[in-house]
Amino acid sequence: MRSIQYYFNLAAKVATPTNELDYLKTYWFGTVGIRSDSTIVCAKNIPVALEPTLGNRMVGNKLIPNHKQKIAHSEYRTLRKLNKWATAMFVVRISKEAYARGNIEYKMARPCENCSSAIVAKEIGRVYYTISDSQYGLFIPGNDSDSTFEF
Ligand SMILES: [Zn+2]
Secondary structure, three states, rough: OOHHHHHHHHHHHOOOHHHHHHOOOOOOOEEEEEOOOOEEEEEEOOOHEEEOOOOOOOOEEEEEOOOOOOOOHHHHHOOOOOOOOOEEEEEEEEEEHHHHHHOOEOOOOOOOHHHHHHHHHOOOOOOOOOOOOOEEEEEEEOOEEEEEEEE
C-alpha cells in the first residue's frame, strides 16, 4: 500500500468537478477504495436529485432532495465496488470556495451514519477521511473507533 497522502490526493482528484452536474452539488466528495486483492476503485458523489428512488419528496412541483440518502454518497457508491473485508477507504471532501480560487483544500469528510453502517456491515479494514488541510481521521469499523492525526 502506498502512503495515506497518495490515496488522499487520488480521492481529491476524484472529487474535482468534471461536468456541469458537479456544480449542482452542495458538497464535492471523492472516495478511493482498496479491495483485498489490491484493486483500486473510486467514486464521487452525485447530485441527490438524480437519485429519485429514495428519500426525495415533492412539495407542490418542487423536488426536495434528501441529502442524507446514502445512495448518492461517494462512500456508498465506492462501497458497492468493494468486496467484504476490503483493505481500506479514503474519503475526501474538497472546498468549493477554495477550488474557485484555484486551490485544493480539504474539509470534513467523516462518513455519515448511513454510510458508516454499510461500511461496518461490509467489515472494511480502515477508513481514512479528511478533516481539514492539517488533520485527517481514521475510522476503524471493527471496533467503531475514530482517531485524529496531523498531516
Ligand atoms: Zn453517507
